[in-house]
Amino acid sequence: MRCAAGMDEFALIAELFAPLTDRCGAHLLDDAAVVPSSARHDRVYTTDTMIASTHFLADQPADEVAAKLARVNLSDLAAMGAEPEGYLLAIALPRSVETDWLRGFAAGLAADQDRFGWRLWGGDTTSGAARAVLTLTAIGRVPRGQALRRGGARAGDHVYVSGWIGDGLLGLDALRADRTADTGPAARYRRPEPRLALGQALRGVASACADVSDGLVADAGHIARASGVALDLDAAAVPLSPAGRASVAGDPDRLRALLTGGDDYELVFTAPPDAADAIARAAADAETPVTRIGRAHPGRRGPAVRVTDAQGHTLVIDRAGYTHGLGPAVPTPPDDARSTPSQQTRRERP
Amino acid sequence: MRCAAGMDEFALIAELFAPLTDRCGAHLLDDAAVVPSSARHDRVYTTDTMIASTHFLADQPADEVAAKLARVNLSDLAAMGAEPEGYLLAIALPRSVETDWLRGFAAGLAADQDRFGWRLWGGDTTSGAARAVLTLTAIGRVPRGQALRRGGARAGDHVYVSGWIGDGLLGLDALRADRTADTGPAARYRRPEPRLALGQALRGVASACADVSDGLVADAGHIARASGVALDLDAAAVPLSPAGRASVAGDPDRLRALLTGGDDYELVFTAPPDAADAIARAAADAETPVTRIGRAHPGRRGPAVRVTDAQGHTLVIDRAGYTHGLGPAVPTPPDDARSTPSQQTRRERP
Incomplete structure (x- = not known):
């Protein structure tokens, strides 16, 4: 939420709402x-x-x-x-x-x-x-005990994402330009496809998982902070739709926008390297494309998520995503995190 | 809800929302x-x-x-x-x-x-x-199987209510007159007391139960319609707080207002006559006063709830309570009722 008094939203959750929770799951x-x-x-x-x-x-x-x-x-x-x-x-x-x-x-x-x-x-x-x-x-x-969590990523894990990233933003743009638009990104913005079959297939396979509602970088950041790791993402590996690829051609700002745009409702998740075959099977069973886009590292100072471009340069992401809701990215250690309940972040558009 | 197009709210629920439910509890x-x-x-x-x-x-x-x-x-x-x-x-x-x-x-x-x-x-x-x-x-x-329901009242059952009726309305009035009021009805309006202990004590004892949120007459009506019975209530028996008694002295309109006012958050419930002792024990265990206020009869044409005054005259209740929400009083037969989910009615005040 935006706090008129200027208080940081994560501090607000930690101070006001986390104490209302218990340690019971x-x-x-x-x-x-x-x-x-x-x-x-x-x-x-x-x-x-x-x-x-x-x-x-x-x-x-x-x-x-x-x-x-x-x-x-x-x-x-x-x-x-x-x-x-x-x-x-x-x-x-x-x-x-x-x-x-x-x-x-x-x-x-x-x-x-x-x-x-x-x-x-x-x-x-x-x-x-x-x-x-x-x-x-x-x-x-x-x-029992098989829910996917955000706090389970470990250094060395690979990072994956389902489907295409950025179509939430492209779809809204398309709809603003033409209220009748109902193909490609506009259709996906109108009726996003929750990745239920994939999520269920990833039980016992993924080490951490989040949906991409706030933006890929922000939601990967939720996993990173909950797990106490850093995630390095390879921008060139992030799967884009045909419309997304056309949109970013030669425009790094546009790529940054898609990586932080949100409303994609894909899953971003981590798994140990030796789970690659199991993930391929889960993706096939769920009939949902899955792409490897990065790697987890030990926690570090600086941004929890670093995105590098095809030349190995770090993309400067000055806004990781919309975090106007009671965001999940409360900066508490993973052990504490395990005892507090879920708060969803809602992306807002003016 | 108020429907600008003029459609009756209960019809609206029956048409639009009941079909979205299933028969699974x-x-x-x-x-x-x-x-x-x-x-x-x-x-x-x-x-x-x-x-x-x-x-x-x-x-x-x-x-x-x-x-x-x-x-x-x-x-x-x-x-x-x-x-x-x-x-x-x-x-x-x-x-x-x-x-x-x-x-x-x-x-x-x-x-x-x-x-x-x-x-x-x-x-x-x-x-x-x-x-x-x-x-x-x-x-x-x-x-399992012990939830209190609205549809279980049978002809011959007695009707009971907890606490005092009408303080919700009196409390709002008091607060409107003096925003600092915080005793008697104003205190109960500010912080209503959910009758949790009583509700739990009534499991296996009451035949039907509802909370008084829309007004005693309206909520008794929800039980009547869900159960397919008529309820006759004795206005003189309805328990009023000292402020309530002072308010209705010689003013039948005021009594009608309290009986239909809502926001009382008491329980209105029914039970067979032979449960009187068990109800007294439940009330004592829950440390909550309970008063017998009427009786259930076979379903009839006309109002589902009839209120008579001390002289045996029927009180004309032209507005049974606020029913602006998705109200629970969908006029479907009890058998169908058992298969559809709850919708709460929220009382509104302009």
Whole structure:
């Protein structure tokens, strides 16, 4: 969050919200909280809010807004290796919102439910908000003790990312230029694809995992800080879509923008070098492309994530990503980190 | 919710949201959703939103706002007979909100945590809202199959209510007249007392239960409709605080206002006549006063809840309570009701 009084958001979380957590399985540093549920399963909880004109375009169709709200939360479950089970909705609307909008919103949720294997469990709808504020709380499960975490990366691990990076930013740009755009990056911005199958396939394989919601560099940074390691990323190895490749041709600033742009909803994860075959199998099973993009090193002074270009020069990243939410990157040591719950960072766009 | 297009809210829920649920333990008609979790426990989920200037006074202290947000949700858990476990926060704030406000908000949560035996599990904070929109998702548990429901009342059952009715409304009035008021109803409005001990003590005893958030008549109506019965309430038997008694002296309109006012966060419940002793024991164990206020009858045409005064005349209640949220009183038969999840109604005040 932006703090008018100037307090750093991470300090704010550490001071105000971390003390409200306990040491019982919840993790402030992860994409979602993990709570023991039964002898066989842990439950995974996450919540994300979208505000009209901030997190979605005010004139985006309601079914698309619903799909995005669901998928943003599902992406957090994916990053934990969890299977979706159910969700609760809290919808605060202006009094002027029309029934047709709600009809579209419900249709957008309905269209995705079977595909993602979850159902609406409950909710609360209120009017009186000046702008629509839409909150979804997602509940999933993992076999006990198998949730993917951010704090498990070790020096020597390789760094991987799924899919293409940068299409979140390109998609928003495309949509701003043409509100009817619905192919390539625009389609992926409208309906991001949560990497649920990949996340589940990475259980027992990846040493750490996060979803790319704030931007690749920022989310890799969340892993680095939670794990107490440094990550070196090779910019030339980062997978770009055809639109992304065209966009960065000869423009390093544009490449930096894609690496920090966010809203990609891919998974960035680490694994020991000897897991390369298992990762290839997981990617094949999940039918999701995975690319190796870097390596973990012992923790160091300076930036937790360093990006080098094809010539080996360090790319100066002056803004690692949007971190306006209660960010996961609380700068506490990994041991403490293991005892605090998840807080998601929401990327904002003015 | 108020629908600008004029569609009835219950019809809206039945049409739009009920189809998103499944038949797996979730209940649209209850205060919270019940989902099987382990061999021994069910988990109970509820979510409630408060909007600045709608659900709380814009100048209310932040710690009090936090306490109320927590307790409103805890009251839903109480109505299910559940023990609180954890919660997720989604806080959407205007950019101008000061760190001091957040500090007070966190302090208000912290002050209650030990008392209610729960912890923060995760959250999301965003800026960009025009007014603060605060959502809490509460998670609790009950021994398997023992959650209290709204649909279990049977003809012949007695109707009971805990504590005093009407102090929610009186407290708001007192606070509007004097923003420093903090005794009697004003104190109870500021920090309502969720009836958790009573709810848990009523497991296996009460046939149906709801919390009084929308108003006694409205919430009794939720039980009546979910159960397919009619409830007759004796206005003279409804327990009022000293301030309540003083307020209604010789003023039937005022009595009607208290019976429909809401924000009381007491429990209204039913039980067979032969459970009277068990209820007295539950009340004593929970150290919570309980009063018998009416009786359940077979379903009938006309109002689901009829209130008669001391002379046996029917009190005309033209507005049963505030039902601006996704209300629980979906007019579907009880059998269908058992398969749909919870939606809380939030009372709004302009």
